[in-house]
Amino acid sequence: MKAQFGVIGLATMGQNLALNMAQHGFSVAGYNRSAERTQALMARVKDEPILPTFALPEFVSALARPRAILLMVQAGRPVDEVPSELFPLLEPGDLLIDGGNSHFADTERRIREAESRGLLYLGVGISGGEAGALEGPALMAGGHAADYARIEPIFEAIAARGLDGPCTGYFGPGGSGHYVKMVHNGIEYAIMQTIAECYDLLKRGLGFTPSEIAAVFAEWNQKELESYLLEITVDILRTKDSETGGFLVEAIKDAAEQKGTGKWSTQAALDLGAPTPTLAEAVFARIVSALKEERVRAEKVLPGPAPNPPLPVQETLENLRKAYALAVITAYAQGFRQLRDASTEHGYGFSLAEVARVWTAGCIIRARMLQDMREAFRREPDLPLLVLAEPFREFWVKGQESLRDVVCLAHRTGIPVPAFSSALNFLDAYRTGRLPANLTQAQRDYFGAHTYERLDRPGKFHTRWEEAPRC
Numbered sequence: 001m002k003a004q005f006g007v008i009g010l011a012t013m014g015q016n017l018a019l020n021m022a023q024h025g026f027s028v029a030g031y032n033r034s035a036e037r038t039q040a041l042m043a044r045v046k047d048e049p050i051l052p053t054f055a056l057p058e059f060v061s062a063l064a065r066p067r068a069i070l071l072m073v074q075a076g077r078p079v080d081e082v083p084s085e086l087f088p089l090l091e092p093g094d095l096l097i098d099g100g101n102s103h104f105a106d107t108e109r110r111i112r113e114a115e116s117r118g119l120l121y122l123g124v125g126i127s128g129g130e131a132g133a134l135e136g137p138a139l140m141a142g143g144h145a146a147d148y149a150r151i152e153p154i155f156e157a158i159a160a161r162g163l164d165g166p167c168t169g170y171f172g173p174g175g176s177g178h179y180v181k182m183v184h185n186g187i188e189y190a191i192m193q194t195i196a197e198c199y200d201l202l203k204r205g206l207g208f209t210p211s212e213i214a215a216v217f218a219e220w221n222q223k224e225l226e227s228y229l230l231e232i233t234v235d236i237l238r239t240k241d242s243e244t245g246g247f248l249v250e251a252i253k254d255a256a257e258q259k260g261t262g263k264w265s266t267q268a269a270l271d272l273g274a275p276t277p278t279l280a281e282a283v284f285a286r287i288v289s290a291l292k293e294e295r296v297r298a299e300k301v302l303p304g305p306a307p308n309p310p311l312p313v314q315e316t317l318e319n320l321r322k323a324y325a326l327a328v329i330t331a332y333a334q335g336f337r338q339l340r341d342a343s344t345e346h347g348y349g350f351s352l353a354e355v356a357r358v359w360t361a362g363c364i365i366r367a368r369m370l371q372d373m374r375e376a377f378r379r380e381p382d383l384p385l386l387v388l389a390e391p392f393r394e395f396w397v398k399g400q401e402s403l404r405d406v407v408c409l410a411h412r413t414g415i416p417v418p419a420f421s422s423a424l425n426f427l428d429a430y431r432t433g434r435l436p437a438n439l440t441q442a443q444r445d446y447f448g449a450h451t452y453e454r455l456d457r458p459g460k461f462h463t464r465w466e467e468a469p470r471c
């Protein structure tokens with residue numbers, strides 16, 4: 001009997017996906033360049049139908065034709081290198097699926113390369129980390145619809161169960177799946193940054209211990225703000241450092257790393273002209289955090305504000321909860337806006353309601369609010385910005401004063417809140433009918449004759465500013 005599915009790359013994600021498939025009754029052949037990982041997978045196998053292979057030709061001939069092969073290798077060069085060894089062994093009609101965090105433009109190039117050899121290629125964003133890969137990830141696929149249809153049954157079997165069925169979706173041609181996953185990560189960065197800002201405000205503003213902060217987050221996580229990222233943060237804040245006996249979080253160096261998807265999301269937003277400042281600020285916050293030694297030096301020469309009187313605890317907590325809700329909604333709103341613009345620009349043609357549905361379970365940014373987001377996009381598929389729709393508009397109406405208070409408090413006490421303040425700036429700009437960009441246009445025309453438009457009649461105008469009469 002030949003295996004129904006192949007997995008190349010058996011690090012933890014690849015192993016867990018292979019096990020997940022096999023536990024759902026699909027026979028899987030596994031291959032990894034170094035045999036230790038294949039053996040590590042086999043050590044975890046009980047009676048699941050998993051066939052270990054130790055050379056690419058052996059792997060290829062173990063698969064039923066036409067073959068379906070999931071590549072779970074490190075994003076970047078390996079996603080080009082492995083197929084270049086694999087292609088000569090494959091036959092027309094065989095399907096390669098890149099399940100890593102590849103850049104959507106690379107996926108588009110790889111689809112063309114595969115097609116020129118008569119092979120099929122899908123780019124699939126997989127979210128949920130190691131646990132998700134085993135227990136049910138969210139899957140975001142792009143490429144030809146017919147190729148997705150071929151593997152849909154297996155994806156439906158292994159995906160997380162959302163409210164409305166399995167969290168797997170087809171998002172259109174080319175690199176659409178990887179695009180959706182990239183923006184997912186952009187939102188992921190912004191939510192993580194917002195939670196980090198809450199932690200900092202509670203710690204330095206109110207003097208709370210990590211376990212007191214965990215209690216606040218646990219309470220938020222009971223109701224409408226429930227989310228996976230908040231849930232894991234509660235666990236993190238309560239975790240003991242086995243070396244010191246103190247809180248582990250306080251022993252961790254405050255320099256965040258990144259693999260690049262958040263940065264790509266912002267780069268792509270800039271290319272599109274999509275307004276995602278809060279997502280961008282989260283990337284910059286990681287960059288600033290990485291300047292640890294510089295920051296420690298600067299702390300000694302750049303004083304902060306004079307000490308503030310103690311803050312009223314209950315009022316601050318209430319403001320922070322409302323501000324957190326608004327900043328998180330803003331992160332999703334900007335991400336969905338980017339996806340809306342990208343879908344048009346790149347001709348993906350996916351629905352935002354479907355994106356929200358796939359994100360309701362399995363993925364890192366899963367949250368109770370996604371159900372309402374899905375409904376909002378169902379009601380109005382071309383909704384320009386989530387905050388225009390209920391119940392999100394209501395969050396703004398009821399929470400804007402709190403967001404303002406939190407941003408003021410942070411600025412007054414010298415605690416950096418790039419996510420909170422960019423969310424507020426963005427929402428204030430978005431709801432302002434008349435911005436000062438008229439002056440910017442005048443300046444551009446003054447020094448560069450770039451012309452401007454007028455409010456009172458159509459056309460492009462230029463003024464010889466130096467010679468023009470003054471009021």
Ligand code: 6PG
Pocket residue numbers: 101126127128129185188257258259260261262363364
């Ligand atoms: C997921 C995660 C996952 C991973 C990213 C982020 O959806 O399962 O987004 O893909 O955690 O690579 O990593 P960085 O924070 O290193 O960019």
